[in-house]
Each structure stands twice: as C-alpha cells, then as structure tokens.
Amino acid sequence: MDIQKLKQEAAWHSLSWESIYSLLDTSGKGLTNEESSARLSQFGPNKLPESSKTTLSRIILHQVMNPLIFILVLAALVSILIGEGEDAIFILLVILINTGLGTYQEYNAEKSAQALQQLMKIQAKVHRSGQIKTVSSEDLVPGDLVYLESGMKVPADIRLWEASVLEIDESFLTGESLASKKKTGNLELEITVPDRINMAFAGATVLSGRGKGVVVETGISTQVGKIAQNVAKGTSAKPPLILRMEKFIKQITFFIVGLSFIIAFILNWQGMDWASIFFFVVALAVSAIPEGLPVALTVALSIATRRMAKRNVIVRRLNAVEALGSCTIIASDKTGTLTVNQQTAKKILLDNGNRYSVLGEGYNGEGAIEAENYEKDDPQALEALVRVGIMANEGGLRKEGSDWIHHGDAMDVALLGLGFKHGRDPEEMKQSYHTGGIIPYESERKFSGAFYTLEDEIRFGAKGALETILGFCHCDQEFIDQKVKEAENYASKGYRVLAFAEGVSLTFEKKDTYSEEDIPKLHFLGMVCFIDPLRSEAKESIKKCKQAGIKVLMITGDHPATALNISKELGIAVDGRQVVTGQMLLDAGSTESEAYHKLVINSSVFARVSPIQKLEIVDVLIKAGEFVAVTGDGVNDAPALKRANIGVAMGSGTDVAKEVGSMIVTDDNFSSIVAGVEEGRFAYDNVRKVIFLLISTGGALVLLVLLAILFGLPLPFLAVQLLWLNLVTNGIQDVALAFEGGEPGAMKKRPRKPSETIFNSVMINQTLVASITIGVIVFGFWYWLIEIQKMSEYHARDLALLLMVFMQNFHAFNSRSETTSIFKIPLKRNWILVIGVIAAQGIHILSMHIPFMQKALKIGPITLQEWFYVILLAIPILIVMELFKLYTNRKSESEK
Template identity: 60%
Template sequence: MNIQDPKHWHVLSSDQLLKDLQTSSSGLSQQEVGIRREVFGPNKLPDKSQISMIKMIIGQLINPLIFILIAAAIASVAIGEGKDAIFIFLVILINTVIGVYQEYNAEKSASNLTKLLRIKAKVKRTDEVSEIDSEDLVPGDLVILESGNKVPADLRLIQTAGLEVDESFLTGESQAIKKNPEALGKNTPIADRKNIAHAGATVMSGRAQGIVIATGLNTEVGKIAQNVQEGESAKPPLIQRMEKFTKKIANIIIVLSVILAVLLRFQGMDFSAIFFFVVALAVSAIPEGLPVSLTVALAVATRRMAKRNVIVRKLTSVESLGSCTVIASDKTGTLTVNQQTVKKIYLSDGQQYDVSGEGYNGIGEISIDGKTVKPQKESALFNVCKTAMLANESKLLLKDEKWEFYGDAMDVALLGMGYKAALQPETIHEEFPVQSLIPYESERKFSGAFYKEDNHIHLAVKGAVETILSFCHMQSAEIEKIHTTANQFASEGYRVLAFASGEVDDFQAKDFYHLSDIPKLSYQGLICFIDPLRSEAIQAVAKCKKAGIQVMMITGDHPATASTIAKELGLKEKSRTVVTGAELEKAGGPSDKAFQDLVASTNVFARVSPTQKLEIVDVLIQKGEFVAVTGDGVNDAPALKRANIGVAMGSGTDVAKDVGAMIVVDDNFSSIVAGVEEGRFAYDNVRKVIYLLVSTGAAEVVMFILSIFAGLPLPLLAVQLLWLNLVTNGIQDKALAFEAGEAETMSRKPRDPKEGIFNNIMSQQILISGLIMGGIAFGLWLYLNKFTNMSELHARNMVLLLMVLMQNLHIFNCRSERRSTFNIPISRNYLLILFVILTQVIHIASMHIPFMQSILRIEPITLQEWGYILVLAFPLLLLMELFKWWGRRSEQL
C-alpha cells in the first residue's frame, strides 16, 4: 500500500476503501500498526524550529547601513584613527544587542500562545477500542468520533449518525458541516467533501467512524503547512524604503567624495591628505546613530502595540501595518465571532422579532419595533422559545461570570436566545419534563423532544423548513408563503430553522422513532441564525476608510452570508458585491487580465480556496499595494506569508501564528486597526529621527565643503564628528522615538507605496536646515580663524559646542514636519527635555574630564562663551519656524 498515491478517497465506496487501505471494520492489528508507523512516521506536523541566537544576531547585522558603518570603520583604521573605529563598532554592538533582545522577547511572547494540548483519539484495533495519542495513528486505522472531539487525522467516513463538523479553520465556512459516508464525484472540491473529516476539525454533534487516509504532512493541513514553509514573503515596507534610503546615502557620499577628491587634487593636495579629507567627509555624512535610533523607535512602538493586544514578532514589521493600503481580512473569527447566534424570530402570526447580542451567551434582548419584550406565558413567542429549549441536546451555563457551553452550535445559540427571553433552561425543563428525545440525523433533517404539559404528552420539533412543514396542518398557499419567507432570509445569509409542536395521543418511549410516529403538529415560526459581526468591527472598518485603507473580505463562506456581512460592514462600494471562487477559477490565474479585473471589481470574495486567496494577494501586490492579510485558520496561512504583513489571530491555528509577522491576542479587528495607527506613529517617529540625523549630517558636509573652498583647516576632527553623531545626537534622538502620535495621523491617506522616506517636504527641510546649520557653523569657523587670535584647538572646541547646541534646538523642529514647535505641548514627551539637558551636561562634563579632553581634543569654556554660542544657535529655530509657516500657507492656497 502506498498512501502517497494521489487517490481520490472520497470517490470510493466504504467496501472499496477498506480493501484499498488493507484494513477492516475490526481495525488494524498491532503488528500492522507497527509496520505502518515505520513507513509513515508519527501523525504530527514538524515542530517549528526556534530561531537561534546566532541567526538573530546575523539578521541584525545584514543591513546596508551597518555595511556602510563597517566600511567607515575600516577606513578610519587605515588613516590611523583607531578611536573612530572603536566608536563605530560600539554603535553596531549596541544596535545588535537591542534588536536581538527585542526579537527574542517577541518570539517568546508568540510561543506562549501555542496550544500545548495533545489530541487524544479513540481507535479500534483488532476489535478492541482504546484511547491513544493522535501521534500514534497510522493510515488504515479505524477512528471513532463523538461530539466535542478534535478530528486527529484526515478520515474517510464509513458510518455517521447526525455528524456535524466545524471546519472553519480550513474552509472558512462559518456553519458546521453535516457529514455522511456516501461516495462523491471525482472533482468534488475539498470544502464539499461531505464524507471526509479533516485533521484539526471539531465534532460539533453526532457520532461517526472513519478510516485514516492521511497523517502528518499528507493531511490537508499538512500540505498547506508545507507550502507555507516553501513560499516566499513580501518584504516589509520599511525594509524596502530603508534599502532605497541607504542606496541614496551611499550614492551621495560616493559622488561628494569623488568631487571633493578631484577639487583637492587640482588644488595640489597630495593623495594621503585627500584620502584623509574624503574619509572625514564620509564620517560626517553617514548617520552612524541611525541603526540604533531606528531599533529603539521600533522597540518603543512594539511595546505600545503589545498594550493594544498586538504582538510583533520582528521589529521591521512594526511599521508595516501603518504602511498598508489594503487589509485583506478573513471573515470567520476575525470580523465575526465564529459563533452562530439567533438574530431574527418570525412567528406564524407574521410578527417579526429582532434578537441582539453575539456569540454563545445570554447577553442581549428580544425586541420588536425597537421595544424590548419579555414573552408572556402561552404567547406565540413563549411557545417557540419553549420548543427551542426542549428540543435541544446542548448546554449553556453561566459559571463564575463566564459562559460555558457544549453541543451543537445551533442548539447552543437557541439556549442563548432563551436566556435573552428571560427564560431559564432548568426552569423550562422542570415545568415541562422531557420524556424522550428524537436525536438529530442529517438524513431526516429534524430533531425533537416529547415532553409533559398538563398531564398530556406533547412533541416539540425543529429542523429544515421543508421537513417541519411536512408535519403541519397547513394549506399549500400558507406553505408556499413560509417557503418564500425562508428563502428570503437565506438569500440574506441567514441559516433558517422551522419550529412546530403538538399534542401526542398515544405516546410510547422508543429508541428510534419513525416518521409515522410524528403526529400532525402546529407550525410555530422560523428562527434565523448567522455568525454575527464583532460589535466593534463596523467602527474599525469605518476608521480604515477614513485613513484611506481599503478593506477586503476574503472568505470560504457562502456568498449570501458574505454579502450580508459586507453590507453591515459598509463594504458594498464597488460594482460587484461578491465574487466567488468559481468565478475566479473561470477567469484563469493572477497573470490573466480577466482575473485581475475581477479582483479590482469588488472587495468581497466568497467560497475562495486557500490558493485563490494567495492569488488575490499576489494581484494586489503586483498592482503596487502594500497588503496586510489577517486570518486565523490553516487556510489563511499561505496568504499570511505572501503578504507584506501577515496578522494572525491569537486563538487561531498554530500554523497561522507561526507564519504571521504579528499576532492579535484578542482576535479583534479593531486591534488590527489600532496596530495600523501605532504603525503610522512608528513611521512618523522614524522619519523624525532620520530628519534629525540626516540634516545634521548635511550641515557637517556643508561646513566641510565651505571650509575647504575658503582654504581653511577642517573645522572638526573625525572623532569630533563621531561624538556629534553617536553620543550627542545619539542620545537625544532616542527621545523622538517616544513622541506621541499626532491626532490627524489616521485622517491621512496611506503613503504612496512608491514613495521613499525622502518625500518633497522632508527633502526640503533637510536641505534648508542643513544649509542653515552648516552656514552658521562655517561663519563662526571663518570668523574665529580670520578675525581672532584664538588657537585652532579652542576654535574647534567652540564650533563643536555650536553644533551640539544647534542639535539641541533642532530636535524641537523635528517633532513635526508641519506644525509649529510652539504649538506642540511638551507634556506629550517630557523625555525630550530630559535628553536635551542630558546631552548638554555630558558634553560640558567631557570638556572637564582629562580622558575625554584627550580623545576629543576639547577644553573647558567660560559661561560667557557658552551664552554667545547659544544666541548664535537660535536663528536655526526661528528660520525653520518661518519655513513651516510658509509651507502651511502654501497648502491652504
């Protein structure tokens, strides 16, 4: 036997299945089990290997900015400036330590969410039934399923009794699937294979026996997990933008260095001196502190996201949500609660009631025309609620302020409806004691309960509309009208059950009731169920729209259900309401225009397979969108990995969580939107840090070039430049990482995916602030060299202090690209003041410490000199305020 062969197990009859798998209704022998275990191995997915510390360290070092810093350090050693190299390697070390620490903590948090529960399986071997670990199952084993069980492997069912299975994790179908052992056609899609129970599914009700047809990686879950491991992930937006930014910086440095080298050679300078100048220029232009500052900014955002129930596994993913232009969301369990809930009651007298609340609980109320009602005894509403609670095999209890439940999803939902009607299941059962039950069987499509009322036996039944109506005294016109109403509800995405009851003349308790035992009953009404929206989902989607983010719903559920949920969410915006997987299949693949047109025509997809979801994401990425994909099931995993940012649900499958770059702990779509907001805040803060560091670097370059053309010595030594970039700026720029987000952040459209970090406004501000700072510093250097007798050492000391003070003031300019510095409350970031003071204290202290004096070639200054330099630094703040005012004025014109 070779189970790896691509057999269509769902096509075979039970007898042929047993023959092909070389097993029987008595199960395998222990000897045969041992042989097959050697061939097929344990029934489990490979354990996810933990990322080693070495890999984490290497991951932090593989960064273009780090490469440039290493090159600068090597150049520093080449010209004999070993101290400079030490400074550079120190910043690389700090960046690596912070990054590895943060990633380790994130992986630890993610791993804590992994379910450690081992699945047990009831198996029949050599005619003996025993319970074993699911890992010990082999192909050909006979497995027995009961209500509440997890399906331990892919099973071909050979016997069923009212079996309903929840496979939403795999198919996206929100309703439990009724299963039966009948053979199916060869081309039956996975979601419609009613005779297969897939590994990881939950038995909601009924019983069954099935033969194991696939274990481990050969199960449908295993195949998806394997494809996910082999698939490629799109680069996070921040990585893409930082790569472009780094190339720009490197190109600018190379061009400036070549130009400077040529100019100096024409002036007659020797090659060794030219090399020294070029290295000094490179050191001034490279924002050495940027890697550490970025890491800190992203780490701060990571902690903020964790407080809002979003665990970030990689620092570079922090900003990705903020960059997304499209959120492709799963429906079941993400936008909805993944729990069937009664929403409408339509009685035989035509009265229609609405039911509020969501999920398996008694929180909510029944209302009509907006008015809350409590059913009076013997009223039509009371009677249908009574039937729903008596013809019921489930439990729903409030224990220690927590709702506990088990049993069929529809039955649990009906008990929840009973609580909302102020009826207690225990009280109803005491007043109307059940004498016997008719269990639900998919073949007969109804269930019922015989109960005693006023010393008479009555029968309460619920089930498929056509089945229940066949039991009732009704005229054909009435039946047709009820069918029309039920079909209307079904077209709106509701699952509809009918209810009836009546007195029994001659009752006898039996193990099995024939249809002839059912007396003529009185029709009571229809009850409509749906997997409802999370209460906060509508507001969260509206917030996305305001932020310019397109929300797409991609589900494996029924098109009618998807359409109803989409309307409630306000997603019916495009020409098509819903596109189905069948339509996508006819349109070809992601490279076909017809397929691309379908994707562009709607933002709601239903009956979509995992592969098609992946293809939809591919099309969006090819169009240049930054795509965030959310989901909780195994069926979501391939798309989660392919997306720019994959967001897994905390209660979802381990496969989805292993793939997701982020995990939403509370499964709440609004937490995803909160993550988008924090991601935008993080990117804004990253830009602020880059603005500060690059503009001060530009100022140093301007000061250098002007000094060279003026025939002056270098205004600062290489080690002094490093001091500016790594210590002074390197301390205070961290404060920008803690800036609170600006209120208008979620009112802005997403950044253009093609836009780099340097947009027009940032480029202008860097250029202008760099020219101002560089010009002021050069002016002081020129004055001290040409018009005073001050020593070169002390003059450099004064220029260095001026640069430090201008950086202290410039950080306030960097708090916003548009708003005035004086309109941003300092209460939003007290660290800013603290770090600016700390920077100034450290620099002044270094002037008085002999060791630092020796390294930095600096000396103490007088208080009067400090005051003069401070006054000289203030024009920077005032001129940048003028520039912002002009920018705001231009936007209004």
C-alpha cells in the first residue's frame, strides 16, 4: 500500500467505494490476520503520542523561572560577596517560601490525565479472515472492516457503508448539541466535519442503531489526531499578569540601574573611592528591590483561587487567576454553557387550537403543563399527543432516588419527560398498552411510529417531520399551509418542531418488520416545540459582562438560525448580520487577509465552525490586541483553549479540554465564568495594592538614603535593617493586604487596556506622593535627631526605624483602595490586615527587648514617651493620602 498516496487523500466522505477499496487495498470482507499484522507494522498502532507527565520537579522549575526571582538570587549572591550574610539568608528564605507556596498550589490543582489517549483506548469489533472478533482499538489498521452498535465508542475514523437507525454523539468533536444521524452514500467534497454524515469519527459514542464500515484513518491521522497535533504545535498566549509583571520588572530594573549610576556619580564627586561606591550602590539596589513581592503575589493569587473554587471555578495555574479578570472578550461555547444541553418540550400546539406551555427544563419529569388558551375543551386531545410521544419512543427516562437516568435520542427523552409532567409513567403506559410493533426512526423516513392496543383497538401513533406526518393524514391544502407556516414561525425562533398523529388500524397483523404500507390513515393531533433552554442565569451574566466592557462571542457547531435566535435572546447579537458561518470564513480566504479579519472582528456569533476555524478566530482576536478567554468542553475546543490568553474548560466536558484549560468551571455555567472574571479583577486589584505598598515604601527608603547622602549625614538604616523592613514588617502586612475583599463596582469598569502596565498614571502619582511623604518625614526626623539633638547613631537609628515601621503600618491601610477613603472601608472586609499590622508592630517591639534580635538588628528598647511621639509623626501619611484621594476623585468626576 502506498502510504504517501494514502496520506494525501483525505476526502474519504466524497470517494466512491471503488476508489476507497483501491486506495486501501481491501474489500467488503475486510482484511486477513496476516494483512492486518503487516499494516500494523507499516502504519503503527492506532493511538496518539503520549504527552509527558507534569512532574513535581517541572512544577518547581516553573515557579523559579521568574524574572524577580532571578534578581533576588543575584542580590543574595552580591550580599554574600560584600559580607552581608544575614541579608543573603533573608533573601534566600523569601525565594524558598515563594517557591514552596506556588508549588503546593499548582501541584494540588494539576490534573495530568492522559485524556487524548483515553479516547482511543477502547475495544473494537472487526471482521478478519472471515471471522468477527473483538480486538483492542490500538490494533486497528486502514482497511479493517468494523461493526458499530449502540453504546460503543467509535475506535477510528470510519467510512460507513451500512447505517441502520445509526445515531452518533459527536459533540465532543463538532460542537453539535444533537446526535448526528448517519447514512451511507457519497457526499460533496467541500463540506465541514459536522456535515460528513457518512463518516464515524474516533472517540464518538454510538447512541442508537448499528452500522458497518471501513477504517480509513488511524492514530494521528484521525480527526482527533489532527486536533492533537494542533494542540501540540500550538502556543499559549501569555497571561496578562505575566506580561505586565515582565514590563514592571524591566521598569524597576532600569530605574534601579539608572539611579545607581546617578548615586555613584554623586559619591565620586564627594570624594568616595570607586570600590566603596560599588559596594554601597549594590547594597542600596538590594534594599530598593521589593523582596516580599513574590511571596505576596503568590499569596494573593492563592487566595483568589480559593475564592474562585467557592464560586465553582477550579484554577489549575496561579497566573490564570488574574488573566480571567483581564479579558476583553469571552468566546463562549453555546451548548451546555449558555444552554442546559438538554432538549426540552416547551410548547404544545394542538390541532383544535389549544396552546400549552411546558414548565421545567432538562431530562427529567419535574415541571407541569399549563394551558395558554382553550379554544375547545378537549382534554383527550392532549392525552392522545402525550400517548403517541411515549409509545413511538425508543428512549428511556426513569428516576433513581433523586437522580434522573436517561438514554437514547434527545427528542425521545424530552417526550418521556413531557409524559411525566402530564402525570403519566411512560414505562407503565408501554406495558399496559402492549406495544404490538414499531417502525424505528430513520433519517430517510423522517418519522417513527408504534402500534399499540387501546380500548380493544389496535392504534398506530407516529411522530416526526411535519410534512411527513401530514402526508399520513386527511388534510386539505389550506390546513397543510397553515401548519407549515406555524411550524416555520417557531423554527425561526430556534425551536425544533415535531408533529404527531394517531389512527386506528383495521388490518394489523403481527410480524417482524413494518413499513409505511402498514400505516392506516391518521388523524393529525398537533405539534410539540423543543429547545435546548437557556440557563436561567445566562442572560443576566451577559448583561453584567457588557457593563464590565467585555464582549461576549458565541461559537457553536449548531445551525446558524438556532445560534442567531439564542444569541438574540441572550443579547449577544442584534440581527443576522452579526452571524458568521464556517463556510463564510472559508469563502473569506486566508486568515491573514483583511476580509477574514473584518469578518471576525465585526461578528458576535460563529456557527457551523470547525475546530481549526475556532482556533483561527481566537488567533485573529489576539493579534488584534484583545485578551481572549475561551470556553469549551470538547476535543474540538482544545486548540482554541490552548491558544487563548485563558482557556476555561467545562467540568462535564472531555478530559482533553480540562487538560489544556487553565481553569475548570465545575457547574458548566456561564455565570460561574463571570464570577471568575469578577474574582480575577479583585485579584489584580489586590496585586496592585501590594505592589503600591511595597514600591512606595521602597521608594521612600531610596529617597531617604539620597537625602542623607546629599546632606552629608550618616546612613539612616543598616542593610539588615532595610531587609527587616522589607521582609518582616512589610512582609507581614503585604501578605495580609492580599486578603482584601473585593471593592464594589469592579464589574462596572471597563477592562484594562492590553497595553496598560501595572504602573499606570494613577499608580505613578500615588507612589510618588506616598514615597516623598514618607521619605521626607523620616529624613526630617533623622536630621533632627543627628544634627539638632546630637543623638548617637545607634539610638537615632532605633527611633527612625520605629518611625518607618509606624509609617508602613499606617500606609498599609492607605493601600486598601486607590480611590476610597480608609474611613469608608469597613474593617470587617479584612480583619487579617488589622491583625497583621498589630503583629508587625508587636514583633518589632518584641525584637527591641530580645538580646538575639537586638544584636542582629542593632536596636534596643525605647521609652513609652518616645514611642508615643513617633506615632504622632507617622499620622501625616494618612492625612496626605486622604487629601490625594479626594483630589484625584474630584478631578476624575470633572473629566467625565
């Protein structure tokens, strides 16, 4: 067999059987054992390459591959070189704590299931050497003759030559909410995967019927395999926090390096030798780096993951927490996310003009049937329609404890649920009416029917497409036109419509199979309208997204008309001009073309798109500067989930989607995704608060040192005291600040611009004000102690250090909000911060009285009076920042 020729031929759905047999060198009898063994050596096993497992060492490496960690390691090495061993120990302790916290969080969240392989590890029934045998799906080869039956997993990509009432669930691959009804025969060349109804694809589930076909693709060449290749080759877009932190690290690095050169020039001008200048500048650079930031950042994100878990969002990677809050677009799957993914009877239209609404949703019997109007009091008409829906039914629905168990076609299950809501037990009805025979549903027939005994009569009930059912009834053309128009009206609203009819059979006789010739003339009963209902919270959640400045896109494998109507009801689209189909994308040409980009950017609904097209849509949006969150549950969603800035997998979806996604929504609910967005915004706000606290106090320390140099004073703090402030005093408070509850109104702000850095104008201004205020006050105090009071450097440093601790204590409360007064923020929103501030102050006071700490920090006890005076000196930082918030708020209001 020519493998190269075989690989080039991918349009199996369009080929004649003669061409297929020729290409595969097989026949309608399958292969021999010898041929299959030879081909297994040639093509390899029918499985996908196994991905490497996520190991503990890899997780640890992921944690330390952080630019700020690199700077801290360098700082530790320099500290050792200049003889500051205590500094190095402090820094290395920070690295150890940060790595430990991050590793613990990621290791607990990581679920490294070998998902794609599990889809392929199944048994297959094949015809080899004249015998039907069961083999491992891994042993299948192109040319094998395979049998399919209800409940089986499809073991490879198969071209069907027999399909008897064969329905296959391919939603994991195509995104279609309804089962694919299979048939044989050649199809057109240029059709998408969902429309290839003469094919069965690896990993799909046979829901009903039976079939037979020839294996045409195995392993990596299957549709699942092609997706696996895209996932493997695809690259994930960096989360927004990583992008912003990288910019932040560059900013702070350039700032410190630039400042170091300036200070070095000044010191040299003052007469200090270059060796002393080098060691001093390095020490100052170490003190300016916010050593506590990695730990605080990790804690803030870890807290957010726990809060998200309470709102049904499981985070697998810490960086994903903030990414969801930064998204500007949510590209959502329809089925199961915006809808409940369970067809439900919602409207009953009887022949006599009576109309009913059906309450409840999903595959269960909970709900009721309520009359909308009574044009004719005829309760038997409703009973007859429900009866036909139960009798001409191959599905199953029963209650076990508090759970409802179902199987079979979605429409059949929905009709059984309708029976329960009408007060009828389907199983009891089937048994009491003694089914005499059935005509099963086939796509060519477009109906199903059943014979049953009722009141000593043999009756036949049928349900199916309206035109087909009307053909069995006594109806004039005016009546037919009226019903067709009514059905089209509901279909245009996204409903699927089934018609029902019943009649008495006078010539019934028991036999194995029945055909249309056995059907008596029927009486038209009416129609039932079905829909996959919207989740009750979805509409409000999308409205909330709009208020938050987030655009919601719907990407689905469903029909464009269905997608349009659901999107209009949800408020995603206004009219059909915002709906794009997979075919329209193909017609637009290359994904790099302007026409393709305009089509994607200006649309809100994408229907009948392939997995690769979904990936391309996401890629275009990211290149356009959007931060994109993608939701999905199937194998078809995996490439897009990986490519997105943030991939959100559904809890009930395939393991493939969960493996690729950065987070998992356990209840499959769009409202939970929106809740995750809110928590993500809270997390980013808290990260900003922590950075503001650390950088403003760090900036104050740098300013303090600069002023001391300029005025020719001794250095206010020793290196170990600087690290004590950064790692212990502030370290407790910044971690406590990470527990801050979310500020009201977070979901009424527009998303941050992708180009926005952490240090935007607001952060820069407030950091400068806070740094200058703290730095000037502490320097003034230091100048007064040294120059005016002529106090010893030892005791002066003791008092100055206490003042800095108090400044940090008060400033931690300033950092709780960028705009809201600290007196308007309830303490109960973060009791941990209150405890943290008290602890930071308490630890410092305790250190003043412990000999070991006195020696290490070069500090000693102070009087109660001195302690009181220092508190008064720290209060101005509260007043200044309150005035700054008042000014910026008024300025913001005037600019609106």
